[in-house]
Amino acid sequence: MRPTGIDQTIRRLEQDWKDTCGVLNRQEKLFVETYLGFLRSVARTCLELGWRVWFRPNQVVHWGEGGFGHLSILVPAGTIESFPELPGEVEFITDLSDNMRLGEEITLAALDRITYEPDQWV
Secondary structure (H helix, E strand, O other), rough: OOOHHHHHHHHHHHHHHHHHHHHHHHHHHHHHHHHHHHHHHHHHEEEEEEEEEEEEEEEOOOOHHHOOOEEEEEEEOOOOOOOOOOOOOEEEEOOOOOOOOHHHHHEEHHHHHOOOOOOOOO
């Protein structure tokens, strides 16, 4: 292959990657917003019951490597006999420990604080 053919191939591959990134970014945004909507719904439901809720944002670069963040929900002892089958990012606790990393306490007025910034594809 002549050098000109290599340059054209490289440019075509770069454009393909750029197009692919655009699609992946749009799909990731939709996925993230859907999941955050679920986390906000969980928080809202629990807050309406008078339970305290905390949110700790994801510290990992990409959603597939650790989730979007962590909800900790303080429920009165004896309230829940068996914990529901929810994602690992939703944790029900019955007491507060000094060494727990809970994040920011969430209120009904601050549900929008449950956020995540998706990694932008390079």
